[in-house]
Amino acid sequence: MDSGMEKGVSRVDDGPASQTEPEANAAQQNSATQPRERKHYSFYLSILMLSMIALIVTWDVTALSLALPVIADELHGTNFQSFWASIAYILGIAVTQPIYASISDVVGRKYALYASILLFGIGCIIFATATEMNVIVAGRLIKGLGGGGLDVLQTIILCDITTLKERPRWLGVLSMANAVGAVTGPFIGGAFSEQIGWPWLGWINLITVGITFVLAFFFLHLTPIEGDIKDKMRKLDWSGFALFTVIGTAVALPLSWADTLYGWGSWQTLVSLIIGLLLLVPFAFVEKRAAVPMIPYQIFDNVSIITGTVSGFLYGSMMNAILLYLPLFFQAVYLQTPSEAAKSTLPLCCLLVAMSIIASLLIDWSRKYRIAMWAGWSFITIFLGLNYTIGGNTSRAQAYAFQALLGAGLGTALASTMIAVLASVRRVDDEGLAVGMLVTVRFVGSLIGLAICSTIFSSIFQKGLSALKDLPEQLAILEDPSQAVGFIPRLREIKVSEDIMQVVTGAYEDAFQTIWVVLAAFSGLGALLSVLTREHSLEKDDVGRQGFKAPSSE
Incomplete structure (x- = not known):
């Protein structure tokens, strides 16, 4: 442990920016000729554990969206209770992510991980055994308190057990797990709620998080932080x-x-x-x-850290909004069923998965990330803007092509932005704090992005629907524009004249198109920030003080 700490400390003053171009080129050539070190099998099982965490967290967010109406109907829940069942999990994550990151940096990653697994497991049991909606809300809140730790610690621990030199390919693995969860979550939520039974959403998560705990306990070998537990607790903010x-x-x-x-x-x-x-x-x-601040302001000591963090915020504000509104677009404009709409978003989701992996591998091969950042953010900006031209009369092929290329941009930007932030950190022991901050601001960005898009949607929809002086009884609920999103699944069932239906679908179409333009503006700012980001060397072999320690070295 001492040698690892000395190695990390010895690089405090040697930030990534201090490496000259000839030195970087020499390091790159040297790394290309040297064979990669063979890892202990426990390292690969730790990577499997982190990938399962990524899958669990994404599943829990996406699967409930389709299952919640079924749960509320079976338990006779009100709209108010359904809202809180959805928001409780998000609230738990929002308030705990930076707290987990700070505690893990002082007390140790594994203790924070065990606490988050315990809370998440308790929440799963409460959710699965619930007989009324208030218990569902309580279970979701407790799951969120644990999920916040799982979400942020998966990436922090990856930074602990890998060097910056090898990290791009392992970030690709986690990106794949996150993306697979986002793609399969809605299908799992629909199948479990309609065919198997919604309590199994809790039991499956409990089984999966239980396997995660076993893998973490037996195979995640991190260098412990020395010191008395009382002293550590006093240091906490x-x-x-x-x-x-x-x-x-x-x-x-x-x-x-x-x-x-x-x-x-x-x-x-x-x-x-x-x-x-x-x-x-x-x-x-x-x-x-x-003494140990929860917000690691000391890491913001160069332009690339700042631009990368702001880019992460912008990415979060776009990503969740796209994943929410794109399926709704196909339901409202093309009158598809929820399952058909989920299939229609597969081009975006599949390209997002593929390019997050491919971009990571290309960065690992080329040792450069700025070009990937530029390409990713440019693709997002261009094809979000072009989505404005997609409407009810547009061919499906064109709609699918635009969203596929949008997914390619999202996947590329996701991988490259994370790597850019990590490459810009000067002290190796600050990498966990930096990635924890990035995950947190990305989540905060998603909340703000969804709030902005919700307001825009309601405003534009109300303006478009004003062409109808008197709404038919079947559409009376749309006098309150905040009900427009919830009404979308019922559009296929209403029986009104073709003229009225064109006005309604046109109002929806205008609302979606305006959202794409606003999100394209966010992405344009991200593209500008990517130009300001500096290229730092990825040839760093430093390992932080909580680095991976194979059992054979104990």
């Missing part, structure tokens, strides 16, 4: 944790319910947002004086 929990809750809730449960101008939304934003001032003072 308890004041920061408490304040951030309040801030995260106060900001995440109104972003989630705005224009759905309450309006943007309601006192519930405004008061909560204002309180959360005002508390940022004392939070900044608390973090400045903390």
Whole structure:
């Protein structure tokens, strides 16, 4: 352990930017001629464990979207309870991600991982055995408290057990697991809720997270952090944790319910947002004086870290919004069933999976990431913009082609942005903090992006529907534009004149097209930031103080 720590400390002042071009080229040539070190089998089982975590977290987010209406109907839940069943998990993740990252950096990754697995498992049991919606909400909240740790620790631990030199290909493996979860989640949610029984969504997750615990306990061999547990606990930023929990809750809730449960101008939304934003001032003072601050502001010491973090925020704001609204687009504009719409998004999902892997492998081969960043963000911007031209009269082939190329851009940007941030970190022991911050801002971006898109959708839809003076009884619910998204599955069942139907589908079409333009503007900013990002060397063999230690060396 001492030698590993000395190695990490010896590179504190030698940031990636300090390596000259000749040195980088020489290192690249040297790495090409040297055979890769053979890993202990426990390393590969640890990678399997991290991939299972990525799969679990993504499944839990995507599978419930189709299962929740079935659960609410069977348990006689109200719309209010259904909303909280959905938001409870997101809230749990939002307030715990940076806390887990900070605790794991002081106490140790494995202890934080065990805690998150325990909470997630308890939440699975509560969810699977629930007999009323309030219990479903409680189970989802506890799962979120554990899921926040699983989500952020999977990438942090990967940074611990790999060097920057070898990391691109392993990030490709995790990206594949995340993408597979996103693709299969809706199908699993629909099949389990309609055919097998929705409680099995909880039992399957419990079994999977149980296997994850066994793999972590027996095969994840990390160098322990020396020191007394009491000293470690005293170092933790308890004041920061408490304040951030309040801030995260106060900001995440109104972003989630705005224009759905309450309006943007309601006192519930405004008061909560204002309180959360005002508390940022004392939070900044608390973090400045903390021995080990929860927000690792010390890592933001170069342009590439800043641009990479902002790019991660922008990526989160686009990714979840695209995955939510694209299936709804096919249901509303082409009047497809939910299962047909899920199949129609396969071109995007498949290319996203493929390119996240291919981009990682190309970066691993070329040892360069800026070109991949430029290509990824440019593809996203171009084909999000071109999606504006897709409507009810557009051929399916054109719609599928545009979204496939959009998926290629999303996959490429996902892999390259993560690698760019890690390559820009100057101290190897700060890499876990940097990636934890990136995962957190990406999640916060998704909340803000969804809130913005929800508001835009309601506003544009209401404007488009204003052409109808009096709505037929079957469409009366659409007088409240916040109900427009929830009404989409019923569009195929209504019986109205063709003229009225054209106005309704046209209002939906305009709303979706406006969202694509707004998201394209976000992506355009990401493309600009990718130009400002510097190319740093990937030839770093440093291992952090919690690096992987094979059993044979113990």
